[in-house]
Amino acid sequence: MAYVISGDCISCGSCEGGCPVGAISQGDEHYVIDAGSCIDCGACADTCPVGAISQG
Ligand code: SF4
Numbered sequence: 001m002a003y004v005i006s007g008d009c010i011s012c013g014s015c016e017g018g019c020p021v022g023a024i025s026q027g028d029e030h031y032v033i034d035a036g037s038c039i040d041c042g043a044c045a046d047t048c049p050v051g052a053i054s055q056g
């Protein structure tokens with residue numbers, strides 16, 4: 001299961017650069033994770049200031 005970003009995301013962008021496989025990008029309403037690329041490392045969840053990232 002890939003990690004997912006909820007609507008709580010404030011689009012700060014801090015999680016994007018920390019993803020080792022480049023699975024995070026800016027979406028229409030908030031940042032999104034490409035489920036097909038995510039390797040479930042969990043690094044992004046630790047960097048989010050509002051706790052918007054969790055394992056889906
Ligand atoms: S869990 Fe790891 S691989 Fe998946 S989006 Fe977050 S940082 Fe990237």
Ligand code: SF4
Binds near residue numbers: 010012013030047050
């Ligand atoms: S770190 Fe959290 S709030 Fe910032 S862009 Fe990523 S998911 Fe959104």
